[in-house]
Every structure is written in C-alpha cells, then in structure tokens.
Amino acid sequence: MGKFIDFAAVEELASIEQLADMLGLKAKRSGRQLRASCPVCGGDDRTLAITPDVKSKRGSMGVFFCQKAQSGGDRIGLVAHCMDMGQQDAAFFIAQQFGDGNSAVEGTGDSDSTVSNSRATVPQKEKGRTSAPAFDPIAFAAKFTYSDEVAALGLSEAEAKAELTGFYRGHLYTPRRYPSGAVAGFWKHEDGKLVPPKTWLPDPAPNVVPIKRSA
Structure with a gap:
C-alpha cells in the first residue's frame, strides 16, 4: 500500500511567511513583497522575492520568484527551491513540521493508481528505524x-x-x-x-514558537 500527500492540504498548514521564517531567510519587507538573498543561488538581499498576497496556480496565497534562477512558484515551491529538493520531498517536510503527521498524508489500496497533478507519492518510513541520524x-x-x-x-x-x-x-x-x-x-x-545534508535532523521541540521582539 502506498502513501500519498495532498499538496493542497499541505499548503494550508503554513503561510508563505511562516515557511520563509522556517527556512531562515531573514526576509525584509519591501512594499507588498518580502525580499531576501537566495540560500541556493546567492545574490543580494533582493534576489528572492516573496509576495504573500498573490494567489498561486494551485490556489493558495503566496508566491515567490528567484531572480538568479529565473523561476518561482508557490509555498511548496519555495521550500523545494530553498532546500534544493523536489516538490514531493518539500511537501512531506512541510507536513512533518506544521502538521500532525497524518492530516495531509493518505493511503491508497492501489499502488499502480494514477496520481493527480495535486498529489505525489511519499515513501513510507521503514519500521523499526529511527528517523534521527547519529549526528551531533x-x-x-x-x-x-x-x-x-x-x-x-x-x-x-x-x-x-x-x-x-x-x-x-x-x-x-x-x-x-x-x-x-x-x-x-x-x-x-x-x-x-x-x-544540503543527505538527511535533516528532527526538531526536538516542534511545538515551540519563538518569541519575536516588537518593532
């Protein structure tokens, strides 16, 4: 039995601003946009443009565009681009960080069934193995x-x-x-x-929300 992740459901788990904070972009407000340097492509602090109030092709609010790569996309695309991974892995990563681990992941009884454009297969974790690598x-x-x-x-x-x-x-x-x-x-x-590293360490305190200083 395979596992599927619902891209539309994943995009509702966090706003594009929350994802930018998770990625550590240190984006600064510039009009209606947030601007930052791209962690993958480099450039100055205006290379990566994030526009929270523009609707993506998938229907979620928030899009980005990288001037260096001359490409952009939606919330999942931002994580995929900045973490240099595929959209499937990015969606699963977002679900792990902001979801309950199951809300955006569904099973199917037919491993050969066709996957729609808004879904992608996600491999199940091997039983009996810890997800945390032996790394300090x-x-x-x-x-x-x-x-x-x-x-x-x-x-x-x-x-x-x-x-x-x-x-x-x-x-x-x-x-x-x-x-x-x-x-x-x-x-x-x-x-x-x-x-990026071959594997990412798990968050030991996923429910902790950092306190931000008031302006």
Whole structure:
C-alpha cells in the first residue's frame, strides 16, 4: 500500500511567511513583497522575492520568484527551491513540521493508481528505524575553524562560533534552523552553491514558537 500527500492540504498548514521564517531567510519587507538573498543561488538581499498576497496556480496565497534562477512558484515551491529538493520531498517536510503527521498524508489500496497533478507519492518510513541520524551538530561545529570565508559573511570569530558557522575540510558550513532554534542540518558551500545534508535532523521541540521582539 502506498502513501500519498495532498499538496493542497499541505499548503494550508503554513503561510508563505511562516515557511520563509522556517527556512531562515531573514526576509525584509519591501512594499507588498518580502525580499531576501537566495540560500541556493546567492545574490543580494533582493534576489528572492516573496509576495504573500498573490494567489498561486494551485490556489493558495503566496508566491515567490528567484531572480538568479529565473523561476518561482508557490509555498511548496519555495521550500523545494530553498532546500534544493523536489516538490514531493518539500511537501512531506512541510507536513512533518506544521502538521500532525497524518492530516495531509493518505493511503491508497492501489499502488499502480494514477496520481493527480495535486498529489505525489511519499515513501513510507521503514519500521523499526529511527528517523534521527547519529549526528551531533554541536560536536560537528566544534571542528570548525574561523577563516576568510567565514569573515566574508560579516561574522566575527565569536559570532561565528555562537551561530555554529565555520570552515571545515575545505568547505564553509552554515546551519539551517527550525523555528524552535534547533539545528536542522548544515548547508555546505561548494563551488558557489549550497549543498544540503543527505538527511535533516528532527526538531526536538516542534511545538515551540519563538518569541519575536516588537518593532
């Protein structure tokens, strides 16, 4: 029996602004848009444009466009683009972070049935295996060194250490965090591109909502 994820249901789990916060984009308001640099393509702080009040082709509110990649899309597309993964994986990731784990996932008795344009198959997790890899982000970051590449990010040595950013074995590493502040994994900067980890760490406190300072 296969598993299906309802893209339309997933897009109702979080607004595009919430997804931008989850991705750590640090987007700034510019008129009716939010602007940020693209974590995959690079560019300045206006490269990635997010427009919350425009309806996507799927009908959800919120679209994005990356000037570097010359492509855009909806809420799921934003996560797929910024995490450098397919839309199916992005939808499942959103469902894991904002859903109850089942609300957007449905079963089907026919594994050969046709999948509609608004759905994609999602593989089931193997029974008896933990989803958390044997990886300690603090221990990994302890191996980092402060280099010119780190300094180019505008971080002092103390700031880089606090943010778990550094240079290791020929590559610059920066963390991606959940809204709770927990490290989801490390981006590896390679040949001008951001390479995501093979697996993402689970959020140990998925229901924690960070307190934002008032303007």
